[in-house]
Amino acid sequence: MIWLLASALLFSLGAYGVLTRRTAILVFLSIELMLNAAALALVSLARLTGSLDAQVVVLFIIAMAAAEVAVGLGLIVAIFRRRETTNIDELRQLRW
Amino acid sequence: MQETVLLPLIVALPLLGFVLLGLWGRRIGEPAAGWLASFLVLGSFLLGFWLLLQGGAKWTLAEWLPGIPFSLRLDNLSGVMLMVVSGVGFLIHLWAIGYMHGDAGYSRFFSYFNLFIAAMLVLVLGDSLPVVFIGWEGVGLASYLLIGFWYTERVNADSARKAFIVNRIGDLGFLLAMGLLWSMFGTLSISELVEKVEAGGYSFTTLSLAGFFLLIGAIGKSAQVPLMVWLPDAMAGPTPVSALIHAATMVTAGVYLLVRHAFILHGDAFLAGSIVALGLLTAFYGALCSLGQWDIKRIVAYTTLSQLGFMFVAVGVGAYWVAIFHIVTHAFFKALMFMTSGSVIHALGGEQDVRQMGGMRKHLPITHRHGLVAALASGGLPPLAGFWSKDAILAYTFEYGPWLWALMLLASALAALYSIRWYVLVFLGEYRGKAHPHESPPVMLWPNHILMGGALGVGFIGLPYVIDYKNFLEPFLSKAIGEFPHEKLPVWTEWTLIIVSALVAIGVLLWGFRFFQQPLPQWYARFQQAALNGFYVDMLYNTLLVNPLKALAELLFSADRGLLGGFAGLGSLMGGLGGLLARLEAGALRLYLLGFLLALVLLLLWGVLR
Numbered sequence: 186m187i188w189l190l191a192s193a194l195l196f197s198l199g200a201y202g203v204l205t206r207r208t209a210i211l212v213f214l215s216i217e218l219m220l221n222a223a224a225l226a227l228v229s230l231a232r233l234t235g236s237l238d239a240q241v242v243v244l245f246i247i248a249m250a251a252a253e254v255a256v257g258l259g260l261i262v263a264i265f266r267r268r269e270t271t272n273i274d275e276l277r278q279l280r281w
Numbered sequence: 282m283q284e285t286v287l288l289p290l291i292v293a294l295p296l297l298g299f300v301l302l303g304l305w306g307r308r309i310g311e312p313a314a315g316w317l318a319s320f321l322v323l324g325s326f327l328l329g330f331w332l333l334l335q336g337g338a339k340w341t342l343a344e345w346l347p348g349i350p351f352s353l354r355l356d357n358l359s360g361v362m363l364m365v366v367s368g369v370g371f372l373i374h375l376w377a378i379g380y381m382h383g384d385a386g387y388s389r390f391f392s393y394f395n396l397f398i399a400a401m402l403v404l405v406l407g408d409s410l411p412v413v414f415i416g417w418e419g420v421g422l423a424s425y426l427l428i429g430f431w432y433t434e435r436v437n438a439d440s441a442r443k444a445f446i447v448n449r450i451g452d453l454g455f456l457l458a459m460g461l462l463w464s465m466f467g468t469l470s471i472s473e474l475v476e477k478v479e480a481g482g483y484s485f486t487t488l489s490l491a492g493f494f495l496l497i498g499a500i501g502k503s504a505q506v507p508l509m510v511w512l513p514d515a516m517a518g519p520t521p522v523s524a525l526i527h528a529a530t531m532v533t534a535g536v537y538l539l540v541r542h543a544f545i546l547h548g549d550a551f552l553a554g555s556i557v558a559l560g561l562l563t564a565f566y567g568a569l570c571s572l573g574q575w576d577i578k579r580i581v582a583y584t585t586l587s588q589l590g591f592m593f594v595a596v597g598v599g600a601y602w603v604a605i606f607h608i609v610t611h612a613f614f615k616a617l618m619f620m621t622s623g624s625v626i627h628a629l630g631g632e633q634d635v636r637q638m639g640g641m642r643k644h645l646p647i648t649h650r651h652g653l654v655a656a657l658a659s660g661g662l663p664p665l666a667g668f669w670s671k672d673a674i675l676a677y678t679f680e681y682g683p684w685l686w687a688l689m690l691l692a693s694a695l696a697a698l699y700s701i702r703w704y705v706l707v708f709l710g711e712y713r714g715k716a717h718p719h720e721s722p723p724v725m726l727w728p729n730h731i732l733m734g735g736a737l738g739v740g741f742i743g744l745p746y747v748i749d750y751k752n753f754l755e756p757f758l759s760k761a762i763g764e765f766p767h768e769k770l771p772v773w774t775e776w777t778l779i780i781v782s783a784l785v786a787i788g789v790l791l792w793g794f795r796f797f798q799q800p801l802p803q804w805y806a807r808f809q810q811a812a813l814n815g816f817y818v819d820m821l822y823n824t825l826l827v828n829p830l831k832a833l834a835e836l837l838f839s840a841d842r843g844l845l846g847g848f849a850g851l852g853s854l855m856g857g858l859g860g861l862l863a864r865l866e867a868g869a870l871r872l873y874l875l876g877f878l879l880a881l882v883l884l885l886l887w888g889v890l891r
Contacts, residue, residue: 203874212870277868 188229196222209261209271220250288340288353291328291363292402294321298395306388315378318391322374322398326367333360339408346411349469354408358761361605361754362405362537365612369529370398372728376620377521379725380627390430390519397423401530405537410459410469413538417455417502420531421448427526428518440517447511451501451535458494461487475544475763492545492552495538503535503589506562510819512586513570516578520623523578528585528619529612536592536608540601543762553597557681560593561688566816568695572702573812576633577622580703584659585615587696591674594689599765600677602758606743607674610666613735614658618703620729621652625707627725628718635703640712645720649708651729658736660700661693661786669740671696672782676745676770679778690782694789701793709798747775 199222202215224243231239265271298321302314309317332338338355345351355363374394381390400419407413429441463469465487466477478488499505504512515527526532539546539556546552567586574580588611595604626633628645642649658665661672671693679686712718720726743754746769759765770778801809814820865872 200878204871204878207871212874273870276870280866280868 186229186233188232189226192222192226192229194222195219195225207272207274209264209273209276212273213257213261217250217254220246282337282339282356283335285332285338285340287328287332288338288355288406291325291332291355291367292353292399292406294324294328295395295398295402297321299392299399302388302392302395306392309388311382311387312378314388314391315374315381318395319371319374319378321395322367322371325398325402326364326371329355329360329363329367333357333363348467349409349411351412352408352470353403353406353412354472355406356761357757358541358605359405360761361609361758363402365609366401366405366530367398369612369616369732370401370525372731373521373525373529373616373620376524376623376725376728377519379722380521380623381519382722384519386430390427393423393426393430394521394525397427397526397531401534404534408471410462410471413471414455414459417498417534417538418452420526420534421445421452421502424448424515424522424526424531427522428515430518430522437517440511440514444511444515447508448501450508451498454494454497454501455538458491458498461491461494465491471541478544488545489549489552492542492549493555495542495545496552496556499535499538499593500559501535502538503532503593504563504586505535505559505589505593506566509563509566509586510815510822513579513582513815516576516582520578520619520626523582524616524619524623527582528615532585532589533592533608533611536589536596536604539593539596540604540762543596543601543765546596547599547763547765553599556597557594557685558597560590560595560597561685561692562590563587563593564590564689564692565695566590566818568692568699570812570815571699572695573809575635575813577626577635577638577703577707578619578633580635580699581615581618581622584618584696584699584703587692587699588615588659591671591689591692591696594678594685595674598674598677598681598685599767600674601762601765602755603670603673603677603743605758605762606754607670609742610658610670610736610739613732613739614655614665614667617651617729617732617736618655618659618700620725620732621648621655622703622707624648624651624721624725624729625718627721629714629716632714632716635706637714638707638712639710639714640708641718642708644712644718647720647726648729651733652704652708654733654736656700656704657790660697660790661782662697662790663783663786664740666736666738666740668783668786669743669745672779673743673745675782676775676778679774680767680770686778690785693782694785697786697789698793701790702797705794705797745775745779747772747779 196219199215199217199219202218203212206212206215224246227239227243227246231237231243261271264276268276270276295318298318302309302318306314332355337357337360340353342351374391377390377394381387384390397420400416400423402416404413404416404420407416425441425445428444429438432438432441459469462474465483466474468474468477477483501508512527512532516523518527546556564587567583567588567590571580571583571587574583588607592604592607592611595601595607625638625641625645625648628641628648629638632638641652654665658667661668663669675686675689675693678689742752744752746752769775811817
């Protein structure tokens with residue numbers, strides 16, 4: 186049960202980080218935090234119910250997160266090379 | 282009658298000219314295009330003449346439409362028409378080489394002209410009604426193209442449209458007649474229809490209805506009352522067009538159609554009565570209108586109307602061969618009249634108002650001679666061509682009823698009057714304009730010489746029986762039209778009629794000759810004002826038909842626009858809403874993320890509270 190609370194805390198921290206940070210790297214990091222909070226919640230729920238189903242999902246999340254990090258970081262590096270910045274308030278060309 | 286592949290060649294020659302000139306007309310260039318077109322028509326003429334001497338020909342393509350073969354037939358009736366169309370057509374082609382000289386659309390003109398000849402030959406030679414209909418529509422198309430030949434001026438284009446649209450009414454009649462005949466007899470071949478009608482075993486009322494629909498078709502093409510309004514406006518085209526299409530050949534197609542179907546019309550008192558009535562009305566209307574016109578071509582156009590009325594009366598009283606006889610003589614003297622007018626217009630550099638003419642006798646001596654013959658032949662002076670054919674019509678109307686004869690005599694007196702008015706206004710008196718008239722080139726004079734010969738002499742092929750007991754034309758045509766025996770008038774009655782009509786023609790010609798050289802009296806000026814506007818028939822049609830229909834169209838159009846406008850409004854409303862939403866998409870990443878979170882919270886709340 187305590188792990189569920191920890192997971193909620195972790196998630197809120199992540200959400201707070203996503204909303205307040207301006208650097209793309211830190212936003213990205215916060216998103217990873219939220220992702221892992223979700224993974225933690227799944228693991229603790231698996232423990233509570235005694236079923237392995239949720240743990241399988243966690244394995245998927247880890248695999249997906251690895252890929253996502255590779256792509257996301259690559260994008261950020263590429264953007265930095267072109268724009269000399271990773272400030273998401275300045276990167277607003279993708280608009281209507 | 283032989284089966285020969287040469288027959289379609291008659292049609293193919295001018296059609297070839299149309300294709301050649303249409304595709305490479307510009308490269309063929311100025312005089313060559315005209316000569317090419319003319320000689321192709323001459324080729325058709327010679328070929329047709331040769332086949333006619335062989336005793337006619339036919340040609341059938343069995344697999345055309347399911348159940349309907351494509352068949353052409355050259356018998357004595359279509360042969361005479363073929364001679365007129367291609368013979369007079371050739372002369373007018375030649376004349377047009379001079380008249381159209383220097384026009385920007387020179388080769389285009391000749392390609393359309395050849396198209397017309399081809400379509401007219403299909404109309405004349407066609408033995409099954411759909412084939413005739415192809416020609417019927419083809420000449421309508423050529424007429425439309427040529428009336429609007431100088432299409433850059435709106436008036437010309439409007440006149441072309443008017444002619445085309447008014448003709449549609451007649452075409453509907455033709456189509457209905459075809460449908461009815463098909464449902465009655467199961468065939469549309471004219472030669473088979475003749476046999477089936479003779480065999481009997483059908484409803485006479487239905488056949489009469491079919492004849493009535495054919496009559497409607499003929500009215501449209503031959504510009505009879507009440508569909509006559511397009512013909513005067515058709516004069517917007519070049520003069521050779523008026524001479525060939527709107528005087529000599531196409532407008533007689535309606536008469537030809539009726540004569541071709543004499544086996545349907547004959548003996549039907551109602552149809553005969555309506556044909557006579559329409560013809561009589563047209564003869565008077567055309568004659569009276571012609572007396573009030575100032576435009577030289579409109580004068581002649583209305584005289585054409587009047588002469589077409591004569592032909593209709595001839596068909597109505599059962600004088601089918603006489604109607605064709607009048608077509609032949611009329612083709613000569615009316616084409617001559619038009620081309621003389623055209624030569625005068627040409628000499629005066631495009632002037633068409635007779636008030637700016639006069640005195641052409643001195644300036645254009647040769648053309649004056651042509652004009653004199655044309656006017657006298659059209660006025661019915663014996664022994665010129667117009668006299669004999671008109672006299673034959675008069676004799677038959679006397680058999681129909683002396684009252685009709687009296688009316689027709691009055692109409693022919695008016696015919697003499699308008700012919701001499703045209704002559705006096707153009708050729709006599711002093712020249713009233715400012716141009717420098719010059720005589721036409723030989724290429725325009727020679728066709729007129731030949732036509733003048735025709736206008737003088739062609740009447741002798743159909744002399745009345747009291748002079749020439751068995752004339753050439755009547756037995757010749759009766760072979761194709763069918764024998765409709767009738768009581769010949771007693772010799773003395775016939776002679777009296779001939780002398781009376783001759784005296785009337787001479788008297789009126791002389792009276793008109795004096796009358797139109799003096800200042801015109803007050804009553805004539807008033808009459809002229811009404812006649813100039815065609816007795817306001819156009820205005821009447823505009824008020825009764827054209828404007829209400831136009832108003833209806835406008836109403837429907839605006840309703841349509843309202844409906845479509847509603848849909849368009851709905852579309853732009855949605856577009857506006859979308860635009861508002863699009864503003865949210867400002868590229869602010871953290872705003873989006875906030876949106877995600879809020880949505881997540883809301884979803885969770887919904888899930889918990891539910």
